Amino acid sequence: MFSAEVLKQFDLNGPRYTSYPTADRFTVGFTDGDYATALRTMARKPASLYVHVPFCRSLCYYCACNKIISKSSTIADEYLTSLAREMDLVAAAQPALPIVQVAFGGGTPNYLTIEQLTRLVRDLEARFDFLPEREQGVELDPRFLDAEYVAALPALGFNRVSYGVQDFDERVQKLIHRFQSFEQTAQAVQATRAAGIGSISFDLVYGLPIQSRESFAATLERVLSLEPDRLALFNYAHIPERFKAQRRIPTDTLPSIAQRTELFLYASERLVDAGYQAIGLDHFAKPGDPLAVAHGNATLRRNFQGYSTHHSTDLIGLGVSAISNVNATFAQNSPVLEAWSERIAGGRLATVRGVALSRDDQIRARVIEEIMCVGCVDWRRLGADYGIDAAAYFAPEQAELERFAATGIISHDAERLVVTPQGRLLLRAVAMVFDAYKNVKREQAVTYSRIA
Ligand code: SF4
DSSP states (O other): OOOHHHHHHSOTTOOOOSSSSOGGGOBTTSOHHHHHHHHHHSOSSOEEEEEEEOEESSOOTTOOSOOEEOOOSHHHHHHHHHHHHHHHHHHHHSTTEEEEEEEEEESOGGGSOHHHHHHHHHHHHHHEEEEEEEEEEEEEOGGGOOHHHHHTTGGGTOOEEEEEEEOOOHHHHHHHTOOOOHHHHHHHHHHHHHTTOOEEEEEEEESOTTOOHHHHHHHHHHHHHTOOSEEEEEEOOOOTTTOGGGGGSOGGGSOOHHHHHHHHHHHHHHHHHTTOEEETTTEEEOTTSHHHHHHHTTOOEEETTEEESOOSOOEEEESTTOEEEETTEEEEEOSSHHHHHHHHHTTSOOEEEEEEOOHHHHHHHHHHHHHHHHSEEEHHHHHHHHTSOHHHHTGGGHHHHHHHHHTTSEEEOSSEEEEOGGGGGGHHHHHHTTOTTTTSOOOOOOOOSSOO
């Protein structure tokens, strides 16, 4: 493994590259009119939908999501009315668009009552063509869930569930203000399996206050006893100047870079020992899981929800702060609830920033996605696909790549770049070599991803 000094030389906390350009490069020059044009002119092929439900009942201090803490249920009814109007605006450009993948994220999608969730699904089905083979997933918070709620999900088309776990240690939970017992999570898992939902995913977070190898090992053993199909092991990024809730976490309780590295490596080894396959930056899946299969045959993709098995699909984001990726553009909705709903009520899409990808953006997006997904770039294939001499095109990056190669993070020749097994921890840093915007000052953008 690399020494702490080596790790310090490279940026462990680069962007997660759920998109390229990253969301903080989107600009206000890209308008709702640009997004409407992209929608009208997109290819008629199966697309993905993301629906953002921004409400939560309780604030987790580590949170970097776009969320609204509330106890009201009428706020959700009003939100669903605006969402239906937004669906109308999209459907006017693309009537009955076929949908192969649907994801509900937040916030907390199960903030919605089952009646509200049913209304939302029916509203979507009325405007889009939900393909029978679609993958339909939802992020659920086990703290606010009962077996009856979970039992109703399959009839609404849900076949995947993702549970936020983070850490089962009560001392850690107190410092992050998220009290979630093992029993609550175990009951949620049991209810999910009893409902016949065959894919369960867990989100864990390392780098949280006072986490130690011993405490995280105990969490991992309890997690493994529940046998999730997939796991994500997110690195907590402490950016209190950007995410207000994080100011309540005392900085001196956070593990150092070396400790975080140790936590990740320990967890990674334990999960592989337990039979999971390591995938990309921070995901693990049982062999045979579609994510593991896609990783094995190099068809894995990356989008705002993390890793995906659906390649080459356009993504339509609905709801406050949601990001769409349509026809080589990114378009982000207003992150402010009132501004988003007023725009929609006025009959306009709620885009406030975005970007139309240049050819250079598209080439770099492909390289970065391949690094993040499979840790390998085939220069000849890239050159053939884009009609470029890849070596000449990326000549300015060569010196930087040599530095990575000299440290054993990558191997690199005229045919391909390959991230070494120990280099996995530095995938973001390798990807960043190809980020043409890395030295340009970032705009402040609101994220809806679970961990910054
Ligand atoms: S971490 Fe999830 S549940 Fe907690 S406040 Fe953020 S969005 Fe809500």
